[in-house]
Amino acid sequence: MNYIRKTLNWTAATLLPLAFIACTDHMDDPTSQKMMITVENVLDSRPLVESGTFKGVGTPPVILPGESVTIKFSAAKGEALTYATMYGWANDLFFAPVNPGIQVYQADGTPIEGDVSSQIKLWDNGTRINKAPGKTVMHPGVTDSQNIKEVKGVDAQGNTYLPASSMMQATLKYDGSSYFTLTLKNMTGGTANETPFSPGVWAVSYIVGGNLLNPAPLYTMDQPTANGMTSIAEAGDNAPLSNYLTGATGIFTPLSPILVVVYNGIDNPIFKNGENDRGEGLKELAQKGNADPLAAFLMGKPGVKKVYVLPAPTTKVLLPIINGQPGSSVSQELDVVAGDRIAIATMYGFSNDWFFTSMGNGTDATQKGDISTGIKLYDNGTAVDQFPGAGITQFNLAGTPLTESKAIMPVPNPNPFTTLPEINHFIKVTLN
Template structure:
C-alpha cells in the first residue's frame, strides 16, 4: 500500500535532454583508468507524510469519545499533492467506522488553491469485516455492551461500505450526514483545521428505542497515494483499524502510522564532470550560483542548461547528463531501490564532480565538494569503493526554502517549473543553513560507489 506521488512539473522537467551524452570525452586524453559511478537511492519508503491522533473532544480535559454535540479538532500541514484520510469508530456497533474513500480528501483544488468547507460528502460509513454485526447498542458484543475489548464473533470478511454489507444482522443506519459532520478550514501557509463533529441529534433507532451514536478517538494521515489505511473490497490490513472499529482503541494504528511517517525522497537526474585539479567548475562554496545551470537542477531537476554548458566550464575535459535509471528505457528520477550509472575514462590528476537534486525540496542538491573528488590517490592508484562520505547536501541559495514535500513551491508540489521566491544567497552546505526544517543525512538517501577498471 506504500505509494509515492511526484509532482507533474518535476516529472516533466527531469526528462529533458541536451546535446551531450555519457560518452562525451576529450579525444586528446590518454586514459589511465575507466571508472563507473553508481548512484543508488536507498531511502526507506514512507506510506504517510504526516500522521497523528485525535482523541480529546474540544472543551474536554482528557481523551474520550465525542458524544452528540461534541467534536474533535486538529491541525494538519499538507502540500498540494497530498490528501487527508482518517478513521473513527461509530460507537455502539461491532466494527463500523467513518472515513474517506480510498483516495482520501483532497485539500487543494485542481488549480492549487486550498479548500475550506464541508467535506462530509466525501466521508462514508464502513464495515471493517472483522466482527459479525449485531444490532447497534443492543447486541451483546457491540462496543457499549461487550464484557471486554475484542469480544464478538470473528468475521474474516472484507472492508465494505456499510450499505453493501449482507453478513450479520441487518440494520437501517442513518445517512452519514445525520450522524457526523466533517469540515476543513484553511488557516495559513499549508495549514488546515480539521473538524469532526458528532451531531447533536445523532441517534440510532433500535429495537429498544433511540440510542446515541458517539464517535471514538481516531487516527489521521496525510498521504500521497491511494488506499493508505484500507482498500475497499479487501481484508483489513492488520495495522490497527480493527482495534479502532471494534473498540475505539487507537494504540496500534497510531504506532503503525508513526513508524511509517516521513518524506520519501526521490533524487533527480544530474550532470557529471571530469576536470582538472584545482578547478571548481560547477559551483564554489560561499559564492553565489554561477548561473551555469546548477540552479535548474537544484530547483527543478532540470539538467538541460548545465548539460549543455558542462564541456565549456573551467577545467572540464569530459561531462554529461545522467538521467535514465538503470533498467529503465526513459529518463526520470530515481525512486527508492533504483539507481543511475555512468562511465568515463580519466587519468592521474583528474577530479570528478556531479550534482543532482534532493527532490521534494526547493533548491537542495547532492554534490561532491566544489573541488570534486580526486580519482587517483597520491601514489597514482585509482579510487574504488563507496564514496558516499564524499557526497554532501548543498543549498543552492537561489530559492527560499519551504518545508520539504509540503511547501507550495517544493518541486513535488509546485504548479510549474521555476516557481518560488528568488534569493541570491551563496551556495552553502545544507548543514550550515538554519531554515527550521529537517533534512535527511546523505547516507540515508543515497549510496554512491565508484569502480575503477
C-alpha cells in the same frame, strides 16, 4: 504495500533533461587511468508522506458530542487526507472518508476550504455482529467474518443510522504554504445515534505522476479488514494501526539525471557554500532536475575537462528502493590523471530546490572506493521551501516554484518539515 514501479510512469513530463556527454578540447594523456563512477539511489522509500494520530482531551481521550479535534497536515495537488475513528457506541463501526481521502485542492490547484463533511462515510468493519447502537451496547460482541462495507443508513442487522455527514462535521482550512487544518466535530448529541468518537489515525500518500503510491492506507471497501483497523473499529484502540502507518511513512524521492564534472586546477565549478546561485544553470538543476544548462555552461569553463549528464535507463530519473526492489543506478567510465577532481550534482526530486552535490572542492578523481561521505544535501536558496513531497509549488509535483534569494546552505536535519535519513541512505557514489 500495494505500490509498484508501474505507478511511476511519470518521467516523460518531469525531470527529463536531454542527457549528453561533453568535453573540452584536451588531447589524451598517456598517463591517464580509467575510472568508473557509479551513482545509486539507495533510499529505502515509503509510500506515505505523513501520518499521525488524534484524540480527545478527556480521560479516556474520546471525542464526546459537541467536542472537536484537529489534524494539521501538508499536501501537494492530487494528494488527499484519510483518517479513521470508531463509532464508539457500536460493535465495529468506524468513520472514514471514501478512499483515497478528502481532496484538498481543486483541479486548478486552488486550496479547498469549508465544509467537506459529505466526503465522510460510516463503515462496518465486518468482524462483529451489529447490535442496536447506544450506550448499552456490549463489547466486543459476537464474532463475524465479513468484508468492509459502507453503512448506508441501515446496517446488515437492520439497525438505522443518520448519514455520516450529519454525525461528524469536517471543516477544512488552508493555512498557507501547502499546510491545511482539518477540524472534526462530534455532532451526534441529542440524536438517535449519539456516540463518542475514539482516538483515531490519519495519513497522506505521496503522489507520483498523478498516481497515489498508496490510495487506500487504512482500509479497502469489499475487502477484509487489515493492519490494525479492527482494533479501532471494535475497541477504539488506535495504536496497532498507528504502528502500521508509522512503518509506511517516511521519505520518497527520485534523483534527477546525475551531472558529473571532471576538472583540474580550479575550485569546485558547480557552486560554493554561502554564495547565492551564480545564474549558471544550478537553479534549473535544483528546481527542475534539468542539468543541461549547467552542463553547457561548465563545458566552456577553464579548468573543466569533461562534463557528463547521466540519466537512468528507461526512467531517466534514479528511482529509490521500492518494495525491496533495488533503486536505479548510473555508471560512466572516466579518463583521469593525477590532480584531476570530480564533483557531482543531482536534484532531490520531491523538493523545491534541494540538491545533492560534492562538498568543498570535490573528490580526488583517482581515489578508489565509496566516496559518498563527500556528498551533502544543499538548499539552492532560489525557491521557497515546502514539505518535501507535499508542496503545491514543487515543480515535479505540478507546481510553480515561488522565488526567493538566499545563499546556498546545507539543508538542516531535522528541518522545519521532517527528519531526513543520513546522506548515505539516500545516495551512494563509488569510484573504481
